[in-house]
Structure formats: C-alpha cells, structure tokens
Amino acid sequence: MMNKINKSTLLICLLLMATSAFAASEAEYKKLAKTYTLNADGSQEYRCNMELTLFTHTAMNGTYGESFIVYNPEYQELKIHSSYTKQKDGNIIKTPDNAFVEVLPHSAADAPAYNHLKEMVVVHTGLELGATIYLDYSILTKPGYLPALDIYDEPLQSSPVKEYTYTIVLPESVQLSYTLQNYKAKPATQVSNGTKTMKWTLQNLPAASRNPFVSAMNGDIPFFTATTFVSEKEALNALYKQFNPQNDPQLEGIAESICENKNKDTEKLEAILDYVINNLDNSQLSLAETGFRLRPVDDVINTAYGTAAEKINILSGLLNAAGIQAEPAALYRVNAEKGCGLNAISELFVIAQADGKEYLLTPTSKRMATAGSLGNIVPSFKLANGERLTFDAPDTDINYKVDITLTPEKAENQITSQTGNAQRPYFSEDKASGSSSQSLKVKNGYVLVNLPDAPVSLANSSFCRMNSTRKENLRMPCKANEQYTYTVHIPEGMELRTPAVNKTISNAAGQVIYSIEKDGNTAKITRSLQLSKQLYTPAEYKDLRTLLTEWGSTDNKILLLSIL
Template identity: 60%
Template sequence: MIQNKHKLAFLLCLLLMATTAFGASEAEYKKLAKTWTLNADGSQEFRYNMELTLFTHTAMNGTYGESFIVYNPQYQELKINSSYTRQKDGTIIKTPDNAFVEVLPRNAADAPAYNHLKEMVVVHTGLELGATIYLDYTVTSKPGYLPEVDIFEELLQSSPVKEYTLTIVTPETKELAYTLANNPAKASVKQADGTCTTNWTLRNLPASSRAPFVSVRNGDVPFLAATTYVSEGEALATLFKQFNPSGDPQLTTLAESLTEGKDKDEDKLKAILEYTTLHIGGSMLTLDQTGYHLRPADAVINTAYGTEAEKANLLAGLLDGAGFKAEPMVTYQAHADKGLALKAVDQLLVSCMVNGELYLFSTYSTRRPQTGNFDRTPLFSLQTGKPVAVAVPQDYRIKSDITVSFKEGKVTTFTKESVGKALMPYFKTGNGENNQVVPLKVENGYATISLPDAEYGFSHLPYGYLNSKRKENLLIPRPVSEVYTYTIECPENMELRTPRMYKAISNTAGKLSIIVKKEGRTATVTRSLELSKQLYTPAEYKDLRQLLTEWSDVNGKTLLFSVQ
C-alpha cells in the first residue's frame, strides 16, 4: 500500500512537471526560416525551413499533422528539399512519397478559372510526443509572374519560436523598403556579388494570442512589411492597369440595361450594386493566391463569379458606364511607414460621389463597409496610388422609443426607431416604426418580458462575453451611441416586481446607464451606452469590459411581473 502511494506521488510529480513544461504550448519551433530571393532575370524564390517539436497529442494528431503549400504550377515550381521526422530516440522517419498529396486549394473550389492552382498537403509521419518535424521546401516563380518582392508577414506563430530568421535577397540595383513592427530586432544588411541581403533574426517569440479579435489591425501585433516597389502607387498601378478602361462598351451596355426605366440616381446605384453583390458570386481567393492577376470584367459577367479585385473592376466599370464617376480604392491591413504593397491590401472598395453624397461600396455586400478605422489605415486610390481623405458617415446613433402594453394575455410592443446612416445598408432609411404582438407566458403567477433593442445594436455582437483580462489591444468595429427608452403600461392585474434601479458607470472607456422607475401603473426603463472611440489598450480594457458585460447582461434587459 505504501509502495502504491509512492508510485502515485511519483506519477503526480511527473504530471506536474509535464504541465509546467508543456502546458503553455502544444509545440515549439526550434527554428523557423523564410527567405525571399529576387533574381536579376525577374524570377523569384521563396524558401521555407522549419524544425517543430511536438509536446501534446493535439499537436501531433491535429494542429501540426499536416503542412499546406499553395502554388500555381503554370508559373511556379515546388521543390521539397527535405521532409522527415526525428523521433524522440533519434530515429529518422522520412516522409514517404504517398504522404505528398496534391489537392485543389479550398478557396479555388468554386472558381473554375483558378482550378489549375495546387495545394501540396505534406502529411507528417512517424509522429510521437517529443518528435521533431523537419520541412524544407522552395517555390520558384518564373520571370514576370511576381513583378517585385512583396511581403507582408505576421510574425507570431501558433506556437512559440526559439529562433526565427527572415531573409530578403535582392539585386543591388533594387532598393528594399521595409518596416518591422512591434519587435526590436534590427536588420543586418550585406552586399556581395551584385546582391543585397537583408536579414533579421528574432529570438524567443511567444505564441500568437488565442484571444478573440486579435489582428494586425489592432496595432500591436508584430509584422514585417517589405517590398521592392518604389511606392504604394507603383504597386497599385500594376493592379489598376488590369482594370477595364473607362467607357468599355460592353459594361456601358450592361449598365444601361440594369438602370433602364430608373430616373433617380439612387435607384441606378442600387440596381448596379445589387447586381454586383447579389448576382455575381464571390471567390475567396486572395490577391497573392492569384499572383496579383485578375480576369477582365466580361469573363466575370459570363461566369457569374469573381475575386474581390475582379468584382471591384466590374463594379467600377458599371458605375462608369451608367455615367457616374467611380474610383476603385484599397485599404491596408495595418499601418507601416514603409514597405506596404499588394500583399498588405485588406479591402478593395469603389467610391462614387453622387449629388454631393459619397458612396463607398463593398464588392460583397449592400451594407456600408466598416470605415471607422481609416485614421490608422487610410484609403488609397488605385488610380493615383495616393491616400485619399474621405468624409464618410460617422453617425452611429441608435435612438428607440418603445411602448409595452398588455391586453388579453398578450404583450404588444410598439417601437419607434431612429438609426444613424452609418449603420444602415445603402438606400434604406434608418427611421421606422414596428408593432409586435406575442403571447404573455405566465408560470406560477409570474411573467417575464425581454426588452427589445435594435438588431444593429452592440449587444448583438459578442464583445460583451470576452475574458476578464487581455494582453492585446482591442479594436471594436465602430463607435457606439445607443439610447432606449421603454414605457410599460401595467394593467390592474399585473405588478412590476423588478426593483427600482439607478445604475450609472462613467470611466475611461465610455458611459453606461440603466434606470428603472415606477409611477402608478406606469414603469419607465432607460438604457444607454456610449463608446466614443474604437481602439482600446490593455490598460483601458478593464473599463471597457465593465461597460460591455453590463450592457449585455440579460438581467438588465428582463422585467419581472406578478400576475393575478
């Protein structure tokens, strides 16, 4: 018995040691190296090399059981330099031939024009706890397929990295512009034999955060942006020159057909936007996956689908064909002083000024695109390649007056609502009235009702259910200004049992108030929330979370009644 206790204690100690050593991560990159080379003839090479040690069954059987390499065999060649697993006892297990499986990339599944793309799935074999995966491959691009070096890399991986090497090799005649953000590493630059080698060595990088809403847009995620394009304008010009020219006869004819019989400019805009967003399917292929190439508008029309860039070309051409002055634009994923090019593009949009109002159209939705973060990542004109200051709607207010009454076992809710233009889809007013009647459910002499709020309201977003602590910035999609006033008329057989309340919170993040009053047979509830900015630092997060959890709390939106 004593011996069994000793064994149990020993096992618990081992478990504690394992938890201490590996509990924070599933795996660890011993080495990770990426090298981009631009040759004098215009060809490019990308080489990837990793050494990854596995610590958990999840890492072994799920997270890192396979590696994925997307490439275009028409212009690119993939070479696996080495692929094997070193088991914990030192045994080498080479990846067998049947563990290299070529498939169609998921993003190309609904895009027949891009079905020539390939994704090499490398199935790692011989895996066990403590094993290390070694993978080394090179993708070589033919001259002209990729015009310049164009890099935008988030640096944190899903597991910690002991040593991360980033290398860019360019001809001496090419100037490299770059920004390494949120990491103190300095570039090492060496010139020899007509080439310039720029290198960064990063050490002991933590795993990327698993908290929700973490991205480079937040401003605190490390990334590398680098390019040999002279400027953003030169990079955007390579995209814009593929757009259909102004006055394209086919697009003009289609635009005239779509707007036939419509006299108002707003009706014409609506018809063109609905055709592009609802009748032309969207492919999720990114710019770099298509080699920064796009099909002309007639191919998009005939196949009824397109990438974001292709749909932007179509939308701009149709607007132009209908007599509007349209301008394609882009936003970037992050702010960087230097090094932004096409890989860093976040959205392609189309702007159009009509009757003194600026319309900024997305290619995927009739809703207004999120534009509140343009102070950090401004719009760039695809035509001029320069940043554009636009006065987009900033009215995010929601004001609702709601009357609740009870009659014959039913609850009637009458809502008079005013919603700011920035929250509404284009061509739809934000002012409206709504009347809803539902049965009143009574159990054991009590009934509850939920106070309704606007479907566009912030309580319908998941920000009210975040963790209590956060190490990263939080960027919410928009400012918030919401006020709901509820007037509840109680009949003689009902009594409001929710106690009177006056809750007001004002802190560095914003303001909130919840007020419950009762006078005679009438009760009044007022709920208001104001968040005046979008970006919150970890120091401000506690105050923000206090407001959002209070705002989303179901108890603050539920009233209890006794019923006789």
C-alpha cells in the first residue's frame, strides 16, 4: 500500500513539474522603455532601453541572442548608449566591438535603391541562465526626413514585461493625438520651459499569445498610437502629395500601350493590373523603412520593382491615364478613436470603377484587397481627402453540385460550382463547371472515395484544427456560407457501406448539416456550413470550434464502398 502511495505522490510531483515547466516563460523584460522626442526644428530621437532576464537555453541561444536595429544613415544616426550582460553572479560582460555587426536589412536585399539602409545586429555576449541583457540605444533623425512624430506600437512581447513605458517629449505648442486601447493607463504630464513630457506606464504585461490568427484588428489586443498629425486626412495627404498627378505623359504612354485593342474598361483594368503584378517585382520594405517616401514613377518602372506604396502609385496612375476612375486608399490596422497616422496603416489599395463595378485592388494579386473582406471591422480612408470608406459585405457563398459516377477502378466527378467574389480572383467567372477523376485502390474488398470540395473551403484550412480553448478574439476570413450536394451513382457489384445519416449541429455561431440518403443505386450527400458572423469572442469560441471541427472532419468527406 505504501508503495502505491509513493508512486502516486511521485506521479503528481512529475505532473506539477511538467505543468510548471510549460507555464514558465523563456524570459522576462524587467524594463522596456521607449521615448520619442520631437524637437522644435523637426528633428526627432527615438530611444529604447531594455532589461531582459533569460530563463531558458532557447531564450539564450535563439530567441534573444541578438537585437536588430534598422535605420537610414543618410538621415539618421544610431547611438549605442550602453550594451552589456549582467550574469547571475553579478559579473558584467560588456558587448565587444566585434559584436556590433552592420548588415543590409533583409527587406532591402532585392531593392538596390534602398541598399543604403543599415541594420545593426547587436550580438549579446556572456549569456547564461539567469543573466540579464541591458541595451540602451537612440536613433537620431534629421529635420525634414519624417513628416511628423508618428507612433504605432503593440506592447505585448514574446515574453512578459514587468514595466513598459512610453514617453513622448515635444514642444508645448504642438498638439498630440493618442490612443492607448485595451489597457487602462493615463499619461503623467509635465510642462517645463516650453517642453511637454507625457509618460504612460504599463505594468505586468503577459506574453503575447502564440495562438494563430491573433491580431490587433480583432479589437482585443493592447495597442498604442500617437501622432502630431492633426487628423487622418493630414497624415494620408502627406503620402498622397507624393503620388503622380493625373495627365502624366509617361503613364499615359504606358497605359496606351497596355490597353491597345482593349475596348471595355474591365479589359483595360485587367491588363493594367497584370502589368503591375507581373512586370514590377515586389519590394518588402515597409512605409516606415522608406521614411514614408516614394521614388519617382520613372525610377520604379526603369528598375522593375517597387514598394507597395510605389506600385499603388503606378497602378492608380495607369488606371486614371486609361480613363478609369481610380483612387488610392489606406486600410488601418486598428479602430482607434484618434492618434492614427501613417505607421498605423496596414495596407494600401486602389478603388476603381469599371463598367459599373467596384474593384478593390492590390498591386500583388488579383484577389480583392483585405479591406473588402473585413466587413468594416477596421477603418479605410481615401488618401486624397481622408474620406472614410464603407464597403458592402462581399459575396462569400460557395455552392458545389457534384455528380459522381463510380467503377471499381475510379470515380468520375462532374462539378458545377458557383463562388462569391470574396472567394475568387477578380475577372474569373462566378459560375464554373469541370471534371476530375480519382483512382480507387481496392483493399480487403473495400474502396474509399473522396468527396471533392472547393480549394478555398474552410474545411481545408487550419481554422478547423485549432485548440479547444482560446483567450483572444478570432476573426474568420469571411462570414462563411458553403453548400455541397453530391449525387453518387453506384454500379452493380459495389455497395455503399457508409451508413445513412442526418446530422444537424446548430448553435449561436452558426450551423453545420451533414446527411447521406440512399435510394437504390444512388446516394445523395449534403454538406453545408453557415457562420452567423465573422468576428467571435472567447465566450463564443466553443460554439464556433464545435462547428469547424465537424466541418473539417475527413470522415464527412469520405465514402466507404465494398466490392461484391
């Protein structure tokens, strides 16, 4: 009896140790302080000061072994105030000179015009379990390079933070708009000698979630925005004034060449979008990395690559040159009451009108821009005048009708489909028909037949294979509405062994239906999914996951038949 008790006690201890090990963080920020200073002459300083204690070998050898600082040496100067490691016994290891390595930022690798950018890699030395990394540096920016003091930041890091501070220093006369959302903290404000200092202190922040599809767009992740732009209109206009004006002779010439022998506006629009997608390579540089600047159109065309903003400029310009109404617009990352400038932009896109239809275009794909599929969860604005945009909900329907003819050797599928514009590229038909076949392999007198579905079906996505619990909001790609009807013709010598079923799961998140009906040598299978909305809270997640798990089950997409 005592032996059993000892074994039970040992098992409990091991389980507790395992639980503690999995719950423990790799590291912890004792301090993370970011200070933004705007001087009266327009120059700026960004200062970052961090203290990070390491708890695991992964943190020491991988996650936090290096720090990366990107800057533009033509307009900015990097100053390292201090960099060292304090080991567990108190020993100080200063970062040696050869541990500061300057490289080209990865995003600028295929963009020669931006090869002057630098990335300082700070290799932290003297690391061990329990050691604390100290790094304090500033990026000094010359007047005129940045259009305003403009901040967007998400404070949750990959490890917990004991104290996270934002400090903004600027002339007393300069107005600052800001939003700190999903965390309650008010700024401490001081005014001295014409300078205003505002400081926000956030304490005991948890580590950022590692769950998939977590985003500030979903409305529940803390974020901080601050800007000296008076409004979104002023911020977006700072970008728009760099766009090419209409009646640009170079773009008119290119548009005329691209649209030769194209009569309808839709044909011209597709040809111009093809040109921008396929003839201009995509640079991964962000707006912030380029200083919110665009190269001239002729430079972009001659070098055959461009940033997203540069390609949007050309796409909008070519469309207007071809006589198609087109306006550049911006989608924001978050829905903030105020304080969104240029750093808060998630995506630039073009709104175009052709033959009575509206198109939301990106320069990298023929699919609808993200703004169209978000259901106005976050705001979009025109660059030219700051007008807020609203979009009708896109058609998310998928309707498949499949006629399956079986032989012991193969299954022949005749497919008729109708797909909404949210699920397919522009210029493709909403209705389509086609055929496919599947070779069948007999094993122990049985064969398995797969029921085809749409490649974009949620059943083929990772949304159907997620954890049982979730603490964050979940935004689905769309408000799904999928319908599949299969008619299976079973020849003599084969018999359907999958049992008849009529299953309906209905809850607050939506509904899933799965049914099999047998009628002689014919079987009819129905599968459908309907979601009630696009954005779900943690309280609603259980119902949603119940539907998605059922919808993604391969058991509902396979038929078992016997060979007699």
